[in-house]
Amino acid sequence: MYITITPQKLGGNYSQSSAGFVSYLEKENEGVAEGAKEHFFNQYEDAITPEKVVKEIDNNTTKLKKKEPKFYSITVSPSKYELKRLQNSSKDLQKYTRDLMKDYVACFNREIDGRPINIDDIKYYAKIEHSRNFKGTDRQVRENQPYATKILELKSEVRKIETGLMQGSIEKREKQIEKLEARAPHRQDGKRIVQGMLKAGNQSHIHIIVSRKDASNSVSLSPGSKYKASEVNFNGKTVKRGFDRDRFFEKAEKTFDKTFGYQRNFVETYTARKEFIKNPNYYFTALMGLPANEKALAFKLIRESGIPMMPSIPTSQAQLALKIFNRLKKGVAVAVKSSSIGI
Numbered sequence: 001m002y003i004t005i006t007p008q009k010l011g012g013n014y015s016q017s018s019a020g021f022v023s024y025l026e027k028e029n030e031g032v033a034e035g036a037k038e039h040f041f042n043q044y045e046d047a048i049t050p051e052k053v054v055k056e057i058d059n060n061t062t063k064l065k066k067k068e069p070k071f072y073s074i075t076v077s078p079s080k081y082e083l084k085r086l087q088n089s090s091k092d093l094q095k096y097t098r099d100l101m102k103d104y105v106a107c108f109n110r111e112i113d114g115r116p117i118n119i120d121d122i123k124y125y126a127k128i129e130h131s132r133n134f135k136g137t138d139r140q141v142r143e144n145q146p147y148a149t150k151i152l153e154l155k156s157e158v159r160k161i162e163t164g165l166m167q168g169s170i171e172k173r174e175k176q177i178e179k180l181e182a183r184a185p186h187r188q189d190g191k192r193i194v195q196g197m198l199k200a201g202n203q204s205h206i207h208i209i210v211s212r213k214d215a216s217n218s219v220s221l222s223p224g225s226k227y228k229a230s231e232v233n234f235n236g237k238t239v240k241r242g243f244d245r246d247r248f249f250e251k252a253e254k255t256f257d258k259t260f261g262y263q264r265n266f267v268e269t270y271t272a273r274k275e276f277i278k279n280p281n282y283y284f285t286a287l288m289g290l291p292a293n294e295k296a297l298a299f300k301l302i303r304e305s306g307i308p309m310m311p312s313i314p315t316s317q318a319q320l321a322l323k324i325f326n327r328l329k330k331g332v333a334v335a336v337k338s339s340s341i342g343i
Contacts, residue, residue: 001256001268002077003249005223007069014069018057018209021073022050025127025207038090040125043098053125053209060123060211062218072223074208076100078256079268080201081301085260089204090128096259097126097206103251104210104223109242112219122221124210132203133196140186140193147184148194151177223248246270266290267298 008015015021022040029037040048061070076097086092101124105117112121134141154173160166161173184192188200214221223243249270257264266272266286275283287298 001079001082001253002075003252004073004075005245006073006075007224008071008073014067016066016070017054018071019054021071021209022054022057025129025209026050028129028131038128038130040127041094041097042123042125043101043119046094048125056123057125057209057211060213060215060217062213064212064220069212069222069224071212072210074104074206074210074223076206076208076252078205081268082256082260082262083202083204085262086204089130089202092260093128093204093206094126096256097128097208099255099259100206100252101126101208101210103248103255107244107248107251108221108223109244110219110221112214112216117214117221121214121216121219122210123213123215124208126206126208128204128206130202130204132199132205134193134199136195138193138195141195144184144186144193147180147192151180154180246274265294265297265301267301 008018008021025040039046040050040053042048057071064070078093083089101122102119105119105122108117110117136142154177157166157168158170158173161168161170181192186193188197191197210223212220212222221243223245253264253268253270256262272283272286275286287295290298
């Protein structure tokens with residue numbers, strides 16, 4: 001499972017309205033029959049209109065400056081293995097979202113009127129989506145790009161030859177294009193994966209819009225705070241502050257596993273992904289120490305999803321971890337391949 005928490009930013013300033021983001025999240029409903037549409041929901045209500053979401057979020061921004069986020073976007077992307085545990089993607093993910101947002105508020109080191117914040121203190125709206133497109137940043141698209149670039153060049157040459165702007169063999173270039181198409185490392189349904197292509201399989205995921213201000217529009221609650229848990233003196237009064245992201249990500253996994261009876265592999269955990277970067281030797285020691293079945297599954301997961309790296313990691317550390325991974329992968333691949341374990 002991958003979870004991101006981001007402020008919606010345009011250029012140097014943050015979005016002053018949620019309208020654009022809400023409109024973007026409505027894209028899957030275009031041309032869909034009313035009964036099949038996915039609607040916004042919150043902790044207690046279903047089928048909330050986009051207009052109400054925009055109004056509630058945009059009117060809950062008292063005293064926030066232009067350079068401060070008005071709302072945050074939380075995206076929750078379960079893996080295909082996690083999604084297999086669901087009986088009904090929409091209903092199950094809606095239930096999980098409501099439990100997840102209880103985990104979210106529990107990770108704030110804040111108080112309102114002398115008590116810890118609770119689920120009723122936040123204003124959020126969520127929506128389930130079931131499709132995804134390949135982005136330019138996806139590994140498959142990036143690794144296919146050199147082939148795509150050369151194919152584009154050859155097609156351009158074919159058009160020039162056809163219009164008399166260039167001399168050469170069209171047949172030769174078409175054969176080169178055919179070979180490049182076949183050599184591209186990543187394909188889906190027989191076609192080279194390109195940016196914008198719909199991803200196959202169950203792609204259900206969750207988008208959550210959460211207001212920066214609490215439900216009373218008086219207290220600022222920022223999951224982007226750099227403070228995990230601390231206290232500060234403000235106008236002669238001790239005030240708690242901070243949001244523990246690590247705790248939130250870990251609680252999110254545990255809640256999913258408990259709710260759906262999911263047996264999480266070591267390499268799927270947020271803790272393991274952090275260790276991969278911070279302490280690669282420990283990561284691989286733990287990986288090699290897994291029971292045979294779990295180890296085989298772990299390497300299958302790694303092969304399918306790529307190196308489990310966290311975002312915003314210093315390049316030098318990532319390169320170090322990658323070197324260690326490549327060195328160990330060769331020996332381990334032989335062991336996994338020679339085992340009698342079927343996955």
